Amino acid sequence: MRLPDTLQYAVSALSRHRIRTVLILAAMSIGVASIVILTSLGQGAQRYVRGEFASLGTNLVIVFPGRKETTGGAPTMFIGETPRDLTLNDAQALKYHYAVRRVAPIFIGQAGVSYGGKEREVPILGSTTELLRVRHWRLSQGRFLPKGDINRATPVCVIGAKVKRELFGPENALGEWVRIGDRRFRVIGILASEGRSIGLDVQELAIIPAASAQMLFNTPSLFRILIEAKSRESVPAVISHVEQTIAERHQGEKDVTVITQDAVLATFDRILGALTMTVGGIAAISLVVAGILIMNIMLVSVSQRTAEIGLLKALGSPRKQITLLFLTEAFLLSAIGAVIGVAFGHAVSWLIGRAYPDLPLGAPLWAVVSSVVVAIGTGLLFAALPARRAARLDPVEALAHR
Amino acid sequence: MIELQQINRIFTVGDQQVHALDHVDLSIQSGEYLSIMGPSGSGKSTLLNIIGLLDRPTSGTYLLEQHNVTSMNDDTLAHTRRNKIGFVFQFFQLLPRLTALENVELPMVLEGIPPAERRQAATETLNTMGLGERLHHRPDQLSGGQRQRVAIARATIMKPAVILADEPTGNLDRHSGKDVIELLEQLNKTNMTLIIVTHDPEIGLRATRQIRMVDGRVMEDNHKR
Numbered sequence: 019m020r021l022p023d024t025l026q027y028a029v030s031a032l033s034r035h036r037i038r039t040v041l042i043l044a045a046m047s048i049g050v051a052s053i054v055i056l057t058s059l060g061q062g063a064q065r066y067v068r069g070e071f072a073s074l075g076t077n078l079v080i081v082f083p084g085r086k087e088t089t090g091g092a093p094t095m096f097i098g099e100t101p102r103d104l105t106l107n108d109a110q111a112l113k114y115h116y117a118v119r120r121v122a123p124i125f126i127g128q129a130g131v132s133y134g135g136k137e138r139e140v141p142i143l144g145s146t147t148e149l150l151r152v153r154h155w156r157l158s159q160g161r162f163l164p165k166g167d168i169n170r171a172t173p174v175c176v177i178g179a180k181v182k183r184e185l186f187g188p189e190n191a192l193g194e195w196v197r198i199g200d201r202r203f204r205v206i207g208i209l210a211s212e213g214r215s216i217g218l219d220v221q222e223l224a225i226i227p228a229a230s231a232q233m234l235f236n237t238p239s240l241f242r243i244l245i246e247a248k249s250r251e252s253v254p255a256v257i258s259h260v261e262q263t264i265a266e267r268h269q270g271e272k273d274v275t276v277i278t279q280d281a282v283l284a285t286f287d288r289i290l291g292a293l294t295m296t297v298g299g300i301a302a303i304s305l306v307v308a309g310i311l312i313m314n315i316m317l318v319s320v321s322q323r324t325a326e327i328g329l330l331k332a333l334g335s336p337r338k339q340i341t342l343l344f345l346t347e348a349f350l351l352s353a354i355g356a357v358i359g360v361a362f363g364h365a366v367s368w369l370i371g372r373a374y375p376d377l378p379l380g381a382p383l384w385a386v387v388s389s390v391v392v393a394i395g396t397g398l399l400f401a402a403l404p405a406r407r408a409a410r411l412d413p414v415e416a417l418a419h420r
Numbered sequence: 421m422i423e424l425q426q427i428n429r430i431f432t433v434g435d436q437q438v439h440a441l442d443h444v445d446l447s448i449q450s451g452e453y454l455s456i457m458g459p460s461g462s463g464k465s466t467l468l469n470i471i472g473l474l475d476r477p478t479s480g481t482y483l484l485e486q487h488n489v490t491s492m493n494d495d496t497l498a499h500t501r502r503n504k505i506g507f508v509f510q511f512f513q514l515l516p517r518l519t520a521l522e523n524v525e526l527p528m529v530l531e532g533i534p535p536a537e538r539r540q541a542a543t544e545t546l547n548t549m550g551l552g553e554r555l556h557h558r559p560d561q562l563s564g565g566q567r568q569r570v571a572i573a574r575a576t577i578m579k580p581a582v583i584l585a586d587e588p589t590g591n592l593d594r595h596s597g598k599d600v601i602e603l604l605e606q607l608n609k610t611n612m613t614l615i616i617v618t619h620d621p622e623i624g625l626r627a628t629r630q631i632r633m634v635d636g637r638v639m640e641d642n643h644k645r
């Protein structure tokens with residue numbers, strides 16, 4: 019039998035049972051579409067996170083006080099020894115290396131910010147002028163913390179958009195004096211940026227000079243130090259520079275934890291990648307359901323078409339050919355279903371992309387290809403049993419079937 | 421051309437054995453016109469199915485054109501059936517979704533003959549059977565006699581050596597039954613061997629050789645003249 023004839027025979031058999039055919043096509047295409055949609059969402063999330071990280075700052079090295087030892091359970095410190103603080107002087111010392119572009123020490127605390135009888139309890143960041151560039155923030159008004167001696171407690175502050183709104187409303191805030199804790203600060207800038215940074219809502223921040231924060235919170239202990247390396251390649255050099263410098267300053271103890279943007283990003287990437295695979299896999303189960311549906315409907319079809327199969331055998335169709343005819347029907351059902359599913363899935367993820375333009379959606383090619391392959395594979399696999407049953411029918415009995 | 425030697429066909433139903441064919445010896449020459457008659461259950465259809473390679477004997481030897489077919493595998497049997505044997509059934513066995521032309525083409529489709537060639541052959545065959553006007557009708561748009569003629573066209577399109585007809589008139593009125601028989605006899609005149617199973621003595625007696633079966637055995641074997 020020629021291939022076009024085989025296809026045409028299968029099509030004519032399928033078109034005899036429209037509802038049945040449409041049902042299977044729907045099951046197959048929904049399965050494939052859900053794989054496309056879910057993996058495209060997963061991929062979107064992954065790209066979104068990558069984008070966010072890029073906007074947080076590039077080639078970032080983050081230094082935490084205290085050593086986080088993950089190997090072995092034994093405490094690394096001797097009894098009676100407390101982890102040394104990271105101080106402003108440590109941050110100063112880290113500046114002097116060819117691969118370091120900027121260093122921004124960060125104090126963090128919580129304090130009430132008040133103006134004209136209104137008070138808001140917000141997170142306070144203490145840092146230097148470098149922070150703006152390291153974090154890729156933008157200002158809507160005024161300027162950022164001034165350059166100059168890192169140890170000078172200038173009484174100025176930069177506030178987030180929401181803090182400005184809640185304390186000042188539509189009025190001008192620049193140049194006004196606010197009270198933060200028990201000190202007074204002059205507002206010199208307002209942040210335009212939105213989103214979150216190191217776990218804080220940027221709109222809800224107040225930023226003051228590092229030395230002021232040190233006095234306000236009455237502690238020399240930094241929350242972290244952010245370092246921007248000159249390039250991606252120089253990140254490892256910065257890390258060893260940090261470890262060395264801190265060890266020198268801390269009597270030989272490398273009592274800091276250094277992480278890189280890349281490491282954090284890689285972790286997120288892994289998690290989201292695994293998540294994408296998982297939801298894709300779960301959606302693939304629906305293809306198995308469609309496969310079982312194909313098997314059932316083919317079994318019904320074989321028993322309804324018993325006389326036809328008997329006739330084919332009487333006309334000289336060998337078993338192989340009858341198997342092939344039924345497998346062709348299954349192939350057509352699953353292949354057409356898969357194609358509809360891919361189109362439908364792309365349409366839906368396009369619509370979602372329109373509704374959430376921030377999400378860079380797009381089903382990965384591997385997901386599209388493997389969903390089609392799995393759809394056709396399960397279709398053929400589950401049709402194998404009915405096809406075999408058809409091929410093995412006894413021609414005399416089959417012909418007697420009415 | 422057809423040589424049956426000591427053919428047995430035993431059906432086992434539960435723990436009962438039915439001896440449908442009991443040591444049948446039969447030799448049929450090419451171009452013969454043969455009718456098989458006998459009471460219901462005497463094994464006529466079973467014999468025809470074995471001759472047509474749809475069924476295998478439990479024991480015995482069957483030579484078709486000097487080839488031993490008892491030892492053939494499924495592929496070869498199917499191939500032989502496709503090229504050497506044409507079946508005509510009591511219930512026509514036309515595929516309802518196909519037109520008359522497509523039904524007649526079906527054996528050629530299975531054989532892999534190109535569309536143009538088989539279309540022409542099927543059209544010609546249907547024309548000679550007086551169905552030139554009905555090429556694109558579906559079976560449910562045809563009368564019983566017309567359906568059986570389409571079935572005969574299908575059985576002969578591959579120019580088989582033998583036509584096997586199991587009660588071809590069983591579902592037809594007298595008049596169209598006679599038409600169908602005359603059509604089959606015409607084909608027999610072109611040297612196709614014709615074997616008809618029938619309950620109708622009038623039809624059975626037209627054959628040049630008449631076989632009577634009882635209880636799975638050939639009881640009479642009469643040659644005309």
Ligand SMILES: Nc1ncnc2c1ncn2[C@@H]1O[C@H](COP(=O)(O)OP(=O)(O)OP(=O)(O)O)[C@@H](O)[C@H]1O
Nearest residue numbers: 431432433438440459460461462463464465466467
């Ligand atoms: N598949 C089968 N299983 C069991 N017994 C069968 C089977 N086919 C035929 N038989 C038995 O074999 C015997 C011969 O059957 P067969 O169909 O050949 O008779 P027949 O002469 O064609 O009868 P009829 O004139 O009614 O068509 C019968 O006793 C029948 O019951």
Ligand SMILES: [Mg+2]
Nearest residue numbers: 464465466586
């Ligand atoms: Mg019978």
